[in-house]
Amino acid sequence: MNTERKIPHVFLLLIPFLFFSNSRILSAEQKPLTVAESSGFTATSRYKDVIEFIGELQKQSSLIRVESLCISAEGRGVPLLVVGKPVPSSPLDLKYSNRAVIYIQANIHAGEVEGKEASLMLIRDILLGNNVPFLDNLVILVAPIFNPDGNEKISPENRRSQNGPREGVGVRYNGQNLDLNRDAMKLESPEVRGLVQNVLNRWDPVLLVDCHTTDGSYHEEPVTYVWGLNPNGDPSIIEYMRSKMMPLIARNLREKYKVLSIPYGNFIDPGNPEKGWRPAGPQPRFITNYVGLRNRLSILDENYTHADFKTRVWGAYYFLRSILEYCDKHKDKILQLVKSADQKTIQRGMCPSKKDSFAVEYDLKPLKDKITISGYKKTDQKKIYKLPYFCDYVPRKSVRFPYGYLIPLSVPEIENKLLQHGITVEKLIMPATLRVESFYLKEVKASERLFQGHHLNSVKGKYVVEKKDFPPGTLFISTAQPLANVAAYLLEPESDDGLIAWNFFDRYLFLEWRRKPENCPVYKLLEPAKLVKETVK
Numbered sequence: 416m417n418t419e420r421k422i423p424h425v426f427l428l429l430i431p432f433l434f435f436s437n438s439r440i441l442s443a444e445q446k447p448l449t450v451a452e453s454s455g456f457t458a459t460s461r462y463k464d465v466i467e468f469i470g471e472l473q474k475q476s477s478l479i480r481v482e483s484l485c486i487s488a489e490g491r492g493v494p495l496l497v498v499g500k501p502v503p504s505s506p507l508d509l510k511y512s513n514r515a516v517i518y519i520q521a522n523i524h525a526g527e528v529e530g531k532e533a534s535l536m537l538i539r540d541i542l543l544g545n546n547v548p549f550l551d552n553l554v555i556l557v558a559p560i561f562n563p564d565g566n567e568k569i570s571p572e573n574r575r576s577q578n579g580p581r582e583g584v585g586v587r588y589n590g591q592n593l594d595l596n597r598d599a600m601k602l603e604s605p606e607v608r609g610l611v612q613n614v615l616n617r618w619d620p621v622l623l624v625d626c627h628t629t630d631g632s633y634h635e636e637p638v639t640y641v642w643g644l645n646p647n648g649d650p651s652i653i654e655y656m657r658s659k660m661m662p663l664i665a666r667n668l669r670e671k672y673k674v675l676s677i678p679y680g681n682f683i684d685p686g687n688p689e690k691g692w693r694p695a696g697p698q699p700r701f702i703t704n705y706v707g708l709r710n711r712l713s714i715l716d717e718n719y720t721h722a723d724f725k726t727r728v729w730g731a732y733y734f735l736r737s738i739l740e741y742c743d744k745h746k747d748k749i750l751q752l753v754k755s756a757d758q759k760t761i762q763r764g765m766c767p768s769k770k771d772s773f774a775v776e777y778d779l780k781p782l783k784d785k786i787t788i789s790g791y792k793k794t795d796q797k798k799i800y801k802l803p804y805f806c807d808y809v810p811r812k813s814v815r816f817p818y819g820y821l822i823p824l825s826v827p828e829i830e831n832k833l834l835q836h837g838i839t840v841e842k843l844i845m846p847a848t849l850r851v852e853s854f855y856l857k858e859v860k861a862s863e864r865l866f867q868g869h870h871l872n873s874v875k876g877k878y879v880v881e882k883k884d885f886p887p888g889t890l891f892i893s894t895a896q897p898l899a900n901v902a903a904y905l906l907e908p909e910s911d912d913g914l915i916a917w918n919f920f921d922r923y924l925f926l927e928w929r930r931k932p933e934n935c936p937v938y939k940l941l942e943p944a945k946l947v948k949e950t951v952k
């Protein structure tokens with residue numbers, strides 16, 4: 416009997432719809448398409464589109480797993496893709512495998528959307544292409560939609576000076592009105608806490624790539640980039656990135672993929688471009704600078720806002736691809752670089768010398784070589800600029816680097832903040848009398864303007880070496896640990912991005928009715944000492 420005849424007409428009509436129910440995201444070869452691709456680069460993916468796309472990848476490949484990076488402020492699950500051959504079930508699987516973990520993050524500012532499309536396209540092409548590149552040497556983690564709450568506020572009214580996509584983009588802020596790329600020290604957002612705890616502490620990627628779109632100066636190159644800039648990070652990593660890794664990635668991008676790139680920045684003086692080119696500041700509240708403090712490599716990818724959307728997506732795609740090609744080829748060197756940075760950091764903290772210092776103020780200097788930018792003299796008149804690139808932050812004022820920090824307070828917020836960063840925190844269980852460096856506060860000034868919901872403090876005072884009694888319960892933070900630079904940045908009294916600046920100690924800086932500030936409640940133990948203590952869990 417002919418079975419076809421038994422199928423009611425209504426079902427025959429439905430068959431194409433059932434078969435192509437995912438037609439918005441499936442290409443002719445049934446590979447998923449991003450919204451950027453399927454819309455002809457007039458629109459960007461919504462949260463639901465990203466989740467569907469990832470589901471389709473999972474249907475077609477066994478080399479991908481999805482973890483939860485966090486639940487966003489408005490309650491959306493932020494997916495973290497784990498891609499490997501085999502795909503590790505946890506970081507423990509990598510203990511003896513010698514693969515390097517690379518982390519790509521996109522859409523942190525949800526108006527800056529091409530990284531979201533490009534990272535999804537790249538992972539699809541790696542997983543569903545012919546030869547599955549990179550995965551012999553690399554495990555690739557991707558958070559394509561790091562700020563979903565900002566993404567879901569898509570409107571053509573957002574970022575109107577940006578050249579597409581026409582149908583609109585999301586907003587810069589997360590669901591708490593916070594700029595996530597200013598949150599890496601205070602960790603007030605679930606997204607950045609998730610990044611630190613579930614990506615950086617858990618997987619320990621050797622490289623983080625954070626995808627953005629520029630906001631300013633006019634030039635031709637669609638891709639711009641810079642590395643971790645804070646000079647308290649390991650200098651060998653900064654030197655490696657700026658002298659070797661990034662120039663080679665840029666060359667590969669140009670020669671193999673015909674995409675031009677320049678170091679990220681803006682004209683110092685737009686009216687007088689010859690003065691030079693400069694990126695944003697060195698503070699670790701910026702995620703790529705923070706990762707540098709953790710002795711890991713990082714790349715800030717800023718795609719050119721005036722390039723059309725399609726050019727930006729493909730620019731970001733080939734940039735990410737070039738980064739992976741570089742890491743694939745130089746994996747052993749990168750692994751060795753971060754291992755030795757950690758070893759040096761621990762070694763220094765075991766017995767810091769008088770020469771070991773920590774920068775709290777910076778001067779900005781140009782690199783030795785000038786950079787070339789294809790800019791514009793007037794809107795339609797091209798001009799090649801050879802400019803000094805001001806991206807070398809050097810210490811202007813430094814303080815002694817200690818053996819450890821002591822905090823004789825019982826403040827869960829402070830203890831938790833240190834633990835969230837992955838810093839080892841200990842507690843004295845016997846009293847101790849120690850020669851420490853105290854910081855006598857003379858002035859505490861809160862910024863007049865609110866920034867990220869804070870009046871940031873800046874302090875003045877003087878250091879005095881004295882004997883002090885510390886009761887049981889005092890927190891002790893040793894600097895003989897890989898995250899010592901993060902700990903010092905959070906705890907140094909004069910730090911411009913630490914816990915005193917971000918108001919965590921406010922209640923302890925002034926006592927009621929007193930006109931003068933108290934001593935800073937963070938004390939520096941300069942010399943090694945034997946302390947009876949236990950680790951805080």
Ligand SMILES: [Zn+2]
Pocket residue numbers: 524527627628
């Ligand atoms: Zn941005």
